[in-house]
Amino acid sequence: MYELVPSKTMREYLASVDFKFNDFQRAALIWNKPDMLWKERLEAIEKLADTTKDEDLKRQIKERVQFEKREWSAFLDNVSGGYVYIVEDHEDGSCNGVFAEYNKAYIYSLKYASNYDTSCLIKKYRIVKNAEDEIVRTSERGNPYMGIEIPEFCEYDGTEVSGVSFNKKGEITRIRSNELTKEEEEIVSSYRPERFEFPFIKIPFDMPVGSIVKEVTTGTYGVLSQGKKDWDDYLKRIEDRKWYVDFSDIQVMVYELTESGCWSHNHMNPLYLQLEEPEHIPGDEENQTFISAMKAFGNYLQSEDEEKVMKGQAVIQTAREYAEIKRCKEWQTRNLNKAMKPEDIMF
Structure with missing residues (x-):
């Protein structure tokens, strides 16, 4: 029940007050667990979908998995030759290679990560060839609950169209993309509080003020x-x-x-x-x-x-x-x- 809570202190406290996460909340904890690989995260929510009786959650999980797979497919697609893949050092953001094919970029990123004991990002950038390429989808998304509206399209500003984060072993940790349609994005929008990906969870909390604490995902005190x-x-x-x-x-x-x-x-x-x-x-x-x-x-x-x-x-x-x-x-x-x-x- 509490294996998805990173903190031992909080696991023990939640058990002591008999606080239980429902399946919807468990899905949220899985989706936001910082130390999970992309593949592991998708497999975990699919496994939850197989056991939950919450039909709405099942549907949402199916939508999310399909969306993530479409993002990955779009990231790999460069048949038109209109994009380049750039390998970046995850630590300092420095550019360390430009490639026409994803596979070559990935192989290079593995060598770079091994040589410098770091993790890498591979970003996909549009090649601007003509005036039509200078109008792109806006990378930022407005929060409708805060009255923030952002135009769907804007002038090209050099921002990547998508990116994939890897750990030091070359395993995918996160995918972020701006290549799918507005309609596809709205299905899994992070500003939909009824969805499982980013809901607020009302948990009990009872640590004393003045306590020395460790943030277990970063190791900072x-x-x-x-x-x-x-x-x-x-x-x-x-x-x-x-x-x-x-x-x-x-x-x-x-x-x-x-x-x-x-x-x-x-x-x-x-x-x-x-x-x-x-x-x-x-x-x-x-x-x-x-x-x-x-x-x-x-x-x-x-x-x-x-x-x-x-x-x-x-x-x-x-x-x-x-x-x-x-x-x-x-x-x-x-x-x-x-x-x-x-x-x-x-x-």
Whole structure:
């Protein structure tokens, strides 16, 4: 039931309160699971379609699988010779080869990934030959719930028509395409809240403010600044104000310590957050200072009003120590030396 939840902390908590995902929500978790291959993702939702009693979900899964396969077929098609395939380094975005055929681009990307221990993207670009090629479908899509309308066509701006992401082994992780028709895209539109791909899921959440957490999909650490009350209030605002929300809005605020000694907030999915401190490395001054800074910031967020001044000074001091160890060039730019309270270095 909980194998699709990346965080061990959240798996155990959801089980303890007997929260169960229905098949529709399970399909959403599969579709948004960050560490799944493209093929694995399609196979997993097809397997779910074979067992679910939700006929609407079955139909949606069939539509999505067909759409993904059409995207892949369109990506491979260059019979007209009107396109080129460009291999890019996934890490730095640098262009590392231009090819007339996908197969040659793919073989080259495998060699490049092996030589540089990285993953690659292969993007498909239109070759502009005449005036007709200079009018293309717009790559951006407007959100109708926010009143954003974007014309379907625009002047050519050099954007690729499609792209495929690979891992280091050359296995497909994601396909994105602008080659299918508007009608085909609307069937599986990400702005249709009744579909399984990107729905908002109302989950329970009860991690304490000030906790040190690990984002398990990236391995980064931070300090949680929103807890159960904040989450419950957020759910109520969504309901009361009838906000449009999707999967990306399943989020709580987490602060991460930057090399400049400042605390930068990010919005993270609680299903990916695990209560876990960084590994303590004896004799590693940077490691120990980083952990001390996180604990000081967590204590500050948990403190009562009368404690805030004293605990706030510990936040400033440990942040300065961390920045000094990192010798970051931005150390002066955030006015860390002049900071009087934690809010001065929070952004």
